[in-house]
Amino acid sequence: MKSFRLRMERRLEAPRAAQVRALAVSLFLALIVIGLLFALLGVNPFYAYQRILVGGFGSLYGLSETIAKAIPLALAGAGLSLAFRARVYNIGAEGQLLIGAIFGGVVALNFPEWPRLALMPTMFLAGFLGGALWASIPALLKARFRVDEVLTTLMMVYIASDVVRYLVYGPLRGPEERGFPYSSRFSATAQLPHIDITRIHYPTLILAILAAILLYLLLERTKLGYEIRVAGENPAAARYAGMDTQKIIVIVLLISGGLAGMAGVGEVAGIHARLSPPEGISPGYGFTAIIVAWLARLNPLATLLTAFLIGGLLVGGDAIQVALNLPAATIQVFNGVILLFVIAGDIFTRYRIRLEKQA
Amino acid sequence: MTDSSPTPPAVLMRGITKRFPGVLANDHIDLEVRQGEIHALLGENGAGKTTLMNILYGIYHPDEGSIEIYGRPVSIHSPHDAIKLGIGMIHQQFRLVQTHTVVENVILGMGKGFVFREKEASEKIRELSARYNLKVDPDAYIWQLSAGEQQRVEILKALYRGAQILILDEPTSMLTPGEIEDLLKTLHRMTEEGHTILFITHKLDEVTAISHRVTILRQGRVIATLETSQTNERELARLMVGREVLFRLSKEQIQPGEVMLQVENLQALNDKGLFALKGISFTIRQGEIFGIAGVAGNGQRELVEALIGLRPVQAGRVFLQKDEITHDSPRARIEKGLACVPSERLTALVPSMSVAENMVLKSYRQPAFGRGILLDRTTVRSYSQRLIEQYAVITPSCDTLVKLLSGGNIQRALLARELSSQPRLLIAATPTAGLDVGATETIWQILLEQRRQGRAILLISEDLEEVMTLSDRVAVLFSGEIMGIVRSEAQNLEKIGLMMAGAFRLPQEEWV
Structure with a gap:
């Protein structure tokens, strides 16, 4: 009796070429699956993809929108890539982003008269503190009691949503908003400047680029970055070498939470100019940033590129939603499928699949 | 050939050979196990005991050789085949689902239909545990059970599947003394019911306490099969350790200098919360290699971890030269000059x-x-x-x-x-495990050169040849205690073998 069996063999090394190939193949497969979904919805997939590309990258307007969406993705994604490198799975950037937005917004609402040069940095600093504060709870739980950060960071997102909702329906509601759940509009100095007529709030863009570069340097050129990489690659070796692994957990969670918080400030001060319910502040940038970090293979510099790509997909998704009359969830499905395939594709860089004959 | 017993042997393995890359794990092994006997397989780590039993249980396939079960030639390709032949195996590491109950674990993978017949199974388990004196609550979750109870679940699992021949791999290594006694009673009870037991061990007292016959393996070969009643621990130790220990490398005489490590009455727990180190004391001087011999699992890992700061010390003190480091962090110890090559590289x-x-x-x-x-x-x-x-x-x-x-x-x-x-002290734990002869030689040369330069070295190894070749003094660690400290000389070899097996304790005033 003969039978066949699939066998997975660990590869000794994952050459860069194999990594790129696996990434390309998984993206391609994801596009096929999503294409089938389009077909099921009665839309020609090629036409849909064309519209997405044109929508996100095919015009100056599309490009500017893509960059506007890439800003929060890059800022939060760079922080997440740092945390993931330490094998600390912060998946609650969305909540940290919301709390950061609130902190920045409270500063904006309370000091509307301050000059921009003083107000803007204070708002971003407050946003960083807010996000870091929100991340500090899972950080302490993990460092002290070894509570799984995947659960706690995720649960903190829902708490953050409700906190924001409570605040904009209650204490922070603007008196002139006639019952709508919005804060008052930010003063002119509290609103971020834009490039020309686009929605690109460039102070946040500069922050995102700086964060990516600094985090890259942190990982590759500092002792702390070395500790983060060792702790992520082999926690046992980190403890053996006398590294403080609890300190590392706390630091990466605070930094990634803080950067997500700054992204939140960018959204409320650069796009909306007011606080609103959570859905109004962020359409899930904190979650999408996970894909951004993963696609970048956890390299903070590369998150700038992947944030741009995913930003384009979001803009293109909006475009087909309108043009092809597709449900709003389509682009979320799109993103979900891509993440699934990219993570699954990772296996093929680490393992070789062999068909084996059995006697 | 005349066969004295009227019934065929329960297990007959002939000419079993198994090669792994670079290692001959089993070299033409013959093994005969009679029905209803407790047969001990005795040998050091790496002697090939577990490999041989994994072959019998279908986990490995032999390169050469044949197997007969109750006189019938068989070919065993998987544990599934082995279970069908009535062979059960209890591994050293239990294979239970921690979040499931005892009943669920016992019937796991046995269901033919979709329905779990839990009531029926539960009844049968109660009946089995009463018959074999295997006290365990069928509705308890595995994570609630002690190591001894978990082992009983494993035995029940095998019996439930109809095992007539039971293989136990180092069954006492995780147990408390009381649990060991219970286990031995159960095994006796099982032979009365007609079961055959194969028992892997390196502990001489267990061999003499319960086995009917014993087969000694060394370096993949059968050295002897003896009636337990006609041998003694001294002979068994000699057969197990062998006499081929070579002194290939020459060691020059060095006058040991200042004391670099002083360990006083060190006590530490293992991961199960039992005492793995029960009060250990020794000193190491400059220019001295202090060897710790012993079979793995007698506290070596805990000793290394306690010394480098990864395992809390319950009692006792540790000094590095003059500095007390008993409760220092790993980092502080590194900075004070403690270096370590751990056994898990x-x-x-x-x-x-x-x-x-x-x-x-x-x-x-x-x-x-x-x-x-x-x-x-x-x-x-x-x-x-x-x-x-x-x-x-x-x-x-x-x-x-x-x-x-x-x-x-x-x-x-x-x-x-x-x-x-x-460093002021280098700890080298099994520094040559898994290395070929040439690489081993180099590592040994490096360690001896360090000794010449006056380094203090703590060498922990299961390889007796290594310990004897490199060390100046040898302590034997058994079950968390030092059985004795002797000079690394050929005439002490038999003593060391007995101490490794826990059969002899050198009076403290004779320690060197």
């Missing part, structure tokens, strides 16, 4: 990082590798390059990932790093 290295980055794993904090928060990669690389040359580590470059190096080179890199700090 990969806990001391980051395989997915470069040789250069691994070379500074303990020293990267020093200002020489970058001012303030910075890490200067150029210095790291040139520093590593020097160590690579000095210790002749063979690697394409210092940017090569450690996991791409051979075992011998990984070990040499590790030693290079640990010695580069000029």
